[in-house]
Amino acid sequence: MGAIVALLADDPLGAAREDPGDTQTYDTAYERVESDPGQHLVVADRDGTVVGTLQLSIIPGMSRRGATRSVIEGVRVARDERGSGLGTELVTWAVDESRRLGATLVQLTSDATRTDARRFYERLGFVASHVGLKLALDD
Template sequence: MSEWTIRPATREDVPAVVAMLADDPLGAAREDPADTATYDAAYDRVAADPAQHLVVAERDGTVVGTLQLSVIPGLSRRGATRTIIEGVRVARDERGSGLGTELVTWAVEESRRLGATLVQLTSDASRTDARRFYERLGFVASHVGFKLPLDD
């Protein structure tokens, strides 16, 4: 039996999720846990979209991990459905416990259950440990990603 319960995130989980998103140098520069209205509105959009699966991992009633799985139907790859894993975070005290592996394994299995034929994710190039982690789980760095910020 697992040490953690993976379940859909609720509005009450949002502060814990945002705290995990902000708990590293990259996240600290782009997240603002004090801006609760922004995150509550984002949660509402995610919760209203059936193609979005925001989950948390809980141990003994405490949220200790999270990720978001997005389902994207498409025409390429012969009409394939793909999923994208985003925002994988594990609480500082749980790092190295196997929870990250359990979360990503859950996402891959859920992707299969949802009919996806491809699972994608991105990780910031500076996160070398994350890259090794994803490669150990079978992910291949096969593409170069690009981003264009649309902020003023």
């Protein structure tokens, strides 16, 4: 679990959001993800080292004629693996798995400051079609 959290924390945004020392929080989160059949936590391993991760969520819905959609989030690739094609491989897997599971739409968000990530997703066919809004529910 620690290797996944380390990847999530390995950039300025993640460093501000994640706390790799808080193992209990991440263990509890992992148990919730693992027990939900609509959640898929993917880990890329190279020679026993975690080098990439993403989470794929399958969400049944009423809109779009009862469409099932998927959400890709938490995409991270280890610094020394960036540019190797691993990110493309992970996202392509997520799109293919979404299709296999009956989703008709794949969504993702990327922080507005991550311009390289946006270009990466656009190269893979994603279109910036909506404006996303968030409301933090923290204390």
